[in-house]
Amino acid sequence: VVDVLFTATDLVQANGAVVVIIDVLRASSTIVTALQNGCQAVIPVGSISEAQKEAARRENVLLAGERNAIKPEHFHLGNSPLEFTPEAVQGKKVVLTTTNGTRALKSVENACTVIIGSFLNARAVARFLEREERDVLLYCAGSDGRFALEDTLCAAEILRQLKPFSLADGARWTLQGAKSYLDFSAPDKEFQIFKAVSRSRHALRLINLGFEEDVAYCARLNQMDIVPLLKDGKLIK
Numbered sequence: 001v002v003d004v005l006f007t008a009t010d011l012v013q014a015n016g017a018v019v020v021i022i023d024v025l026r027a028s029s030t031i032v033t034a035l036q037n038g039c040q041a042v043i044p045v046g047s048i049s050e051a052q053k054e055a056a057r058r059e060n061v062l063l064a065g066e067r068n069a070i071k072p073e074h075f076h077l078g079n080s081p082l083e084f085t086p087e088a089v090q091g092k093k094v095v096l097t098t099t100n101g102t103r104a105l106k107s108v109e110n111a112c113t114v115i116i117g118s119f120l121n122a123r124a125v126a127r128f129l130e131r132e133e134r135d136v137l138l139y140c141a142g143s144d145g146r147f148a149l150e151d152t153l154c155a156a157e158i159l160r161q162l163k164p165f166s167l168a169d170g171a172r173w174t175l176q177g178a179k180s181y182l183d184f185s186a187p188d189k190e191f192q193i194f195k196a197v198s199r200s201r202h203a204l205r206l207i208n209l210g211f212e213e214d215v216a217y218c219a220r221l222n223q224m225d226i227v228p229l230l231k232d233g234k235l236i237k
């Protein structure tokens with residue numbers, strides 16, 4: 001059975017399911033990009049002070065993240081996936097704190113496995129879920145406790161690519177709702193995703209802050225085959 005959760009809350013009982021954390025703008029896309037570009041591990045933490053402590057007790061570490069979408073003072077990197085180039089992250093560990101994405105990651109209990117999903121690695125995530133043959137929870141991080149269109153459209157794209165699963169209520173709703181934004185079988189689906197994502201509340205905020213390239217990047221589909229996996233508190237390839 002596959003289901004969808006629409007916003008981050010403090011505690012989510014996964015009941016042994018595989019949980020896919022989806023925060024398209026931008027934490028998921030940033031984590032996938034960092035690992036793709038040679039980062040050794042991304043360590044998600046809840047607060048800025050925890051991030052600073054975590055970084056202080058490790059070597060070869062970069063501090064990264066955002067508050068109100070902006071890089072905190074004294075951090076090496078913000079939360080723009082475009083900053084996580086091979087030159088910046090190759091061979092390094094990244095301690096990451098973000099408003100919604102790391103909150104969702106920290107709130108999951110009793111999951112069989114926790115992975116990261118985005119448009120960039122949607123197909124790879126679907127293939128991974130098919131191999132696991134377990135219940136699946138697509139966990140949309142949302143935005144400040146609210147529904148986020150871009151995360152739910154990404155959940156719909158992963159659902160579309162999944163083969164033999166039965167759909168719980170949230171998954172049915174997601175697929176049905178997404179059809180009013182996207183024609184999944186159209187040749188210009190990627191452009192439709194870009195258009196829909198660009199009109200979302202958080203995208204408009206990012207565009208206003210000058211991050212329009214991030215929005216375009218995060219809306220790209222199936223660019224990477226990696227599936228970040230949470231192991232002992234670290235996200236690895």
Ligand code: MLT
Nearest residue numbers: 026027079098099100101
């Ligand atoms: C978050 O986790 O809240 C986001 O990734 C915010 C952002 O766009 O940086």
